[in-house]
Amino acid sequence: MHILLSAIENLPDYTKNVRLIIICMFIGVVAAAAISLYHKLVLGSFIRFLLDSGATDPDGAIVLSSTKFEKNLFVRSAIKNGRTYGSVLRSVLPEGLPDPSSLKGADRKRAENAVISSSAYYIPEELRYRADNIFSKRGTSIGAAAFGVLLFVLVAAVSLLVVPGIVSMMSELFGLS
Numbered sequence: 529m530h531i532l533l534s535a536i537e538n539l540p541d542y543t544k545n546v547r548l549i550i551i552c553m554f555i556g557v558v559a560a561a562a563i564s565l566y567h568k569l570v571l572g573s574f575i576r577f578l579l580d581s582g583a584t585d586p587d588g589a590i591v592l593s594s595t596k597f598e599k600n601l602f603v604r605s606a607i608k609n610g611r612t613y614g615s616v617l618r619s620v621l622p623e624g625l626p627d628p629s630s631l632k633g634a635d636r637k638r639a640e641n642a643v644i645s646s647s648a649y650y651i652p653e654e655l656r657y658r659a660d661n662i663f664s665k666r667g668t669s670i671g672a673a674a675f676g677v678l679l680f681v682l683v684a685a686v687s688l689l690v691v692p693g694i695v696s697m698m699s700e701l702f703g704l705s
Contacts, residue, residue, distance in 0.1 A: 561673035572663035589648030616659035
């Protein structure tokens with residue numbers, strides 16, 4: 529990181545925009561690594577649990593409150609919003625609970641939480657392969673993310689050392705100096 533910062537400070541005035549571009553790209557790489565880790569390791573653990581448990585139909589569905597994920601806010605939020613798990617996860621709603629959409633305020637929130645906790649979840653057999661590909665641990669680890677970020681820092685540092693030379697060579701070539 530020190531190499532990258534010293535290379536940025538030594539840039540000529542006409543290449544200072546490269547600094548902003550590299551910083552923005554670095555932020556993007558770090559954000560992508562963090563999101564990938566969160567998606568695969570945190571949210572994927574629930575899907576892998578269902579796959580390993582053999583929950584492939586409504587009869588074999590597993591109730592969230594009977595798992596270690598009952599109090600996991602990230603898993604509960606992903607189930608609630610439906611976008612993260614929506615392509616592979618199916619649920620069996622319990623009978624006798626009030627419809628949360630007919631309630632307001634704190635009662636609605638309590639009813640939604642009760643429905644999420646007491647619903648049973650499964651992954652249909654035809655979606656097992658897709659779920660395994662989307663949420664598997666393969667290829668995603670903290671070490672891989674750190675390696676990707678370090679590789680980007682190295683490429684950025686080399687780019688910052690090479691860009692001023694290329695710019696000056698182009699300036700001389702086209703007589704722009």
